[in-house]
Amino acid sequence: MNRILQAANKTNSTNLDRMNFLWISLSTLAVMISGTLIMLLIRRSDRQKKVGPVPSSGTLQDAAKNLDHRIMLKLSHHFDSNFINIYRPFWQIANEGIAVKFTMHNTPHLVYYTLDGEWKHTLRSYNGEVLPNAISKLVRNKFELYAISCTEEIVFSDSEVKTYILHMHKGNKYKEVFIENNEMIVMNEKEL
Numbered sequence: 001m002n003r004i005l006q007a008a009n010k011t012n013s014t015n016l017d018r019m020n021f022l023w024i025s026l027s028t029l030a031v032m033i034s035g036t037l038i039m040l041l042i043r044r045s046d047r048q049k050k051v052g053p054v055p056s057s058g059t060l061q062d063a064a065k066n067l068d069h070r071i072m073l074k075l076s077h078h079f080d081s082n083f084i085n086i087y088r089p090f091w092q093i094a095n096e097g098i099a100v101k102f103t104m105h106n107t108p109h110l111v112y113y114t115l116d117g118e119w120k121h122t123l124r125s126y127n128g129e130v131l132p133n134a135i136s137k138l139v140r141n142k143f144e145l146y147a148i149s150c151t152e153e154i155v156f157s158d159s160e161v162k163t164y165i166l167h168m169h170k171g172n173k174y175k176e177v178f179i180e181n182n183e184m185i186v187m188n189e190k191e192l
Contacts, residue, residue, distance in 0.1 A: 074117035126151045
């Protein structure tokens with residue numbers, strides 16, 4: 001009988017050890033799962049903070065849904081004081097900043113702002129050559145036989161000097177030339 005009781009106690013002890021082990025394992029697993037879930041939620045919220053506002057486009061009022069009121073006032077004030085009577089500007093908000101596309105005097109414009117509403121630069125695209133005389137002479141001396149199909153003029157907020165990007169071609173040769181402070185750099189060159 002003692003042997004049977006000892007065997008029963010041993011079985012119960014083994015079962016208790018197994019149950020304790022199972023409970024400890026389940027508890028450990030639960031802690032690990034909840035820790036993992038917490039880490040995933042933290043990472044997700046960090047990613048959402050880094051991403052910035054949800055991309056949107058259309059009117060300034062559409063974009064306003066994602067921007068602080070003070071930023072909207074800053075944008076509106078700068079835009080309205082620098083670009084008068086613009087018909088249907090197209091506002092686009094993305095992670096990197098705020099861009100406004102419109103046409104003024106038959107010239108496409110792109111005005112770029114930071115997400116804080118600070119003006120960064122304005123880009124104007126012209127068909128053909130639209131350069132100051134001094135820069136035009138520099139270009140003609142270096143690229144005599146090239147025709148300029150498009151001139152992009154960039155005005156940066158931190159500089160009074162205009163920067164130009166020229167799209168040029170001669171036969172099947174194509175070049176993009178960057179000009180700033182009377183210095184020319186060929187950015188892209190290929191055969192079409």
